[in-house]
Amino acid sequence: MNYNLDYLKELESESIYVIREVATQFENPVIMFSGGKDSILMTxxxxxxxxxxxxxxxxxHVDTGHNFDExxxxxxxxxSRYGLKLVVGSVQEAIDEGKAVEETGYNATRNYLQTNVLLxxxxxxxxxxALGGGRRDEEKxxxxxxxxxxxxxxxxxxPKNQRxxxxxxxxxxxxxGEHFRVFPISNWTELDVWQYFKVExxxxPSLYFAHKRQVFERDGILLADSEFIQKKPEERPFEAMVRCRTIGDVTCTGVWKSEASDIDGIIEEVSTTRQTERGGRADDKRSETAMEDRKKQGYF
Amino acid sequence: MSHTSELLRFSTAGSVDDGKSTLIGRLLYDSKSIFEDQYETLRKSTEKRGEEGVNLALLTDGLKAEREQGITIDVAYRYFSTPKRKFIIADTPGHIQYTRNMVTGASTANVALILVDARNGVLEQTRRHAIISSLLQIPHLVVCINKMDLVDFDEKTYVKIQEEFEQFASKLDINDLSFIPISALQGDNVVSRSENMSWYEGPTLMYYLENVHIGSDHNFIDTRFPVQFVIRPNNDEYHDYRGYAGRVAGGIMKKGDEVMLLPSGFKSKIAKIDTFDGELNEAFPPMSVTILLEDDLDLSRGDMIVRENNQPDVAQDLDMMVCWFNERPLMLNGKYTIMHTSNEARCIIKEIQYKLDVNTLHRNLDDKKVVMNDIARVKLRTTKPLFIDAYDKNRITGSVILIDEGTNETVGAGMIV
Structure with missing residues (x-):
């Protein structure tokens, strides 16, 4: 008899252990649900x-109001399928109430306003x-x-004084008054996530699979054409077969040219690609330590 | 990529110039786990710092402070996979002032990878890594003798270092020891075989990592199931459902097994091993499952399911090696919270027996001031009995952490002797 656990089962078992630990060590846990694949996996x-x-x-769900409908x-x-309880934190409301000030201009995004609404x-x-779907392989x-x-x-x-x-x-x-962020899927990579989705x-969401969409190009990244992004005069939308590798707010989520219309296609694509999934995230590109800076302030 | 089967965790430790980052960079690069945009970011960062080429250390040193100072401070976890295995690297700093980070990275590793610079041979730092790996009971230790290109790929140099290390290691508790001559910079014996060292007949590092036998790294003999959480749905469909959720810490548990419960000593039988995906016939480490018993007994978090003829020690007086993590020294007669499996108690430090010199293994009986990064043998007493095994028998039921009751920080990690 072979008592080696398959690596996806071992990752699953580790995550389940961490999630159960949250249920016993905390009184009122919440799952930060973005609608992206990592928070879907965690749920x-x-x-x-x-x-x-x-x-x-x-x-x-911290709702920036600039979502993909899907x-x-x-x-x-x-x-509704799992009978869950949902709470929505609205960035639009925070703006309406004067608690947040909207960025303006071509690169305007509500990504940064999420932090305060989340807190x-x-x-x-x-x-x-607060459980998050952050993975260690995503970003340094x-x-x-x-x-x-x-x-x-x-x-x-x-970060310098972690337990x-x-x-x-x-x-x-x-x-x-203090709280914890918990990351049950820390040890999963992008490829692990997809392989698990396939097995399970x-x-x-349909956004992850190749579909036809109106897009335009900015700084080498394809963005979905949307009423929430102000286009420069020279930026002309065109139709392309694309898919999302990460899903965030429409304003900062790049889409990728892709023909991967099912999970097998995505696994094939992810295992041969030479670009990281966050390569299309404009919010990470603001500076070399953009993620660390945001995390220190309380971004998830 | 085809289906990867097993997960292997390995730890590395090293300082700036022994080639650790180059080696990790090469493993990641050669297994296509560094992406073009990451590589481009690295190239830009290196250029900005006025250095030449691409500094792969910037890939693992992710925090601002680390990049500014050019050192690894915290454990960084890195991932790569090959068609045979998925790998998790716990990349830790090598300097003595970060012993605690080394201990952290080593705590879950199957393999410890120790780097030796062929020009320098076995140094204090090499010995320290080996001692910590042995103390943390990492099942496999592989010594990579690096920078062979700088000693003309000389076999005698390699053999001399190997002998020196073996002589030193004979004093340690190491089960499985291997040596590989490599050049991380030029790639010799990392992924592909070296043409410069035809005298070496062993595996490349990648072959070793893909094939080292890790199937026996868990304890499959002594049944230990710490109850983590009790699942009671309280709905009509599952009215009487009472499941004990947890992760198997030892042994192979089967449906129908007669079990004993600690601390009560009551006996029962396993009625069902449940999961979301359906019932299982057996469960083994490190699976997370839910156990249902035939009898309606009262078990809660911190209790343990074992076999009557194979029980852990039930003890309040514990002997252990402690690694200290905090700026405030370990206090003799000090009180701490102790976490052990899913159990928690308070404890008092009764005696500090000696401090271990992690460079020489020398036991210091005179200086008993235990400060950050020190490793010491201590005796402590807990407020209630814990269900323990020796750490060298089971890394899960043999380990504890100590928590400062004022600051809530994790201040120490203990391995039960």
Whole structure:
């Protein structure tokens, strides 16, 4: 008899262990749900972790108001299928109430405004642990992230003073007003995620698969033509076969020319591509340490 | 890429100039795990720093402070895969002031990769890495003798270093030790065989990593199932469902097995091993499953399911090697929170027996001030019994962390002797 666990099962087992640990160490956990594949994976694993009981966590979606329509539709279907509880934090409301000021110009994005809305939503819901779908292979600052990541009362991350994490012992102790970010799928790579989706036959938003869309090019990146992005006069939209590798806000999510119309096609594409998935994220390109800077302030 | 089957975690430790980053860079590059845009970012960063070429260390040193100072501070996790295996590298700094990060990276590793500069031979740092790997019971240790190109690929140099290391390692608890002569810079024996060292007949590093036998790295003998979480759906369909969720820490658990529960000592049988994907006939480490028992007993988090004829020690007085993580020294008679499997208690440090010199293995019985990065043998007493095994028998049931009750920081990691 062979007692070697398949690597996808080992990753699954590790993530489920971490998710269950959250349920026992915290009083009021919440899943940060963006509608992207990583948060879908995390939600799916969380449903598995507590089967046959219901998922004891709420989903929190920070809505910039600049979404792909498909994201919202998918989110609402998921919520009803698993009987989940959804809370939406709205960037539009924050702007309307004067708590946030919208960026203007060609590169305007609400990505940065999300951080405050996220922190405010966490405070309002009195959530003491927020689960995120961050993966260490995504970005160099995330490569340093713990599974259980402590945040002070301002929601800030202190990368130089992180708690050591050994074996499978997770220290979620905190003072009143502090909270934790937890990253159950830290050890998954983009390819692992897709291979798991294939094995598990998980349903995904259509945006991930190649489809025809009006796009335009800016700084070498293809962006979806949308009412939320101000185009420069020379930027002319054209139709192309594209798909998203990550899904964020429309204003900063690049789309890729692709013919991958099913999971097999995507696995083939991901394992041969020479560009990282965040290569199309304008928000990461603002500076060399854009992600670390945002994370310190409380971005997920 | 075809289906990858197993997951192998390995740790590396090293300083700026022993070629560690070059080696990792090469493993990632040759397995096509560095992407063009990453490479381009690296090239730009290197240029901005006024250096030549592409500094692959910038790939692993992800934090601003690390990039500014040009050193690795924190553990960085890196990923690559080949058709045979998926690899997780815990890349740790090698300097003595970061011993704690080395210990962290080593805690989950199957393989420790130790780099030796062929020009310098076995140094203090090499010995320290080996001692920590042995202390943390990493099952396999591979010593890469690097920069062979700078010693004209000389076999005698290689053999001399190997002998020196073996002599030193005989004092350590190392089960599986291998040596590979490489040049990380030129790629000799990293992924492809070296044409410059025909005298070497062993595997390349990549072949070693893809084939080293890790199937026995878990304990499949002694059944240990710490209860992590109790699943009670409380709905009509699953009215009487009471499942004990957790991760198998040891042994092979089968449906129908007679089991004993700790601390109560009650006996029962495994009625069902449940998962979202359906019932299983057996469960083994490191699977996360839900166990249902035939009898209606009261088990909660921190309890453990074992076999009657194979029980862990039930103890309140623990002997352990502790690695200290915090700027505030370990306090004799100090009280800490202790986490062990899914259990938690308070403890008091009763005795500091000696401090271990991680460069020489010397036991210092005189200086007992345990500060950050020190490793010491201590005795402590807990407020309630824990269900423990020796660390060298089971890395899960043999390990603890200590938490400062004031700051909530993880201040120490302990391996039960």
């Amino acid at each position: 799916y694993l969380a449903v598995k972790a507590f089967h046959p009981a219901k998922l004891p966590f709420t989903l929190l 994201t919202i539709e998918f989110r609402d279907n998921l919520v 405010e939503s966490l405070e309002k819901g009195k959530y003491d642990a 600052a995330r490569a340093k992230e713990r599974f259980f990541s402590h945040r002070d009362e301002f929601g800030q991350w202190d 050591p994490e050994l074996w499978n012992l997770f220290n979620g102790k905190k003072k009143f 036959n998980v349903e995904l």
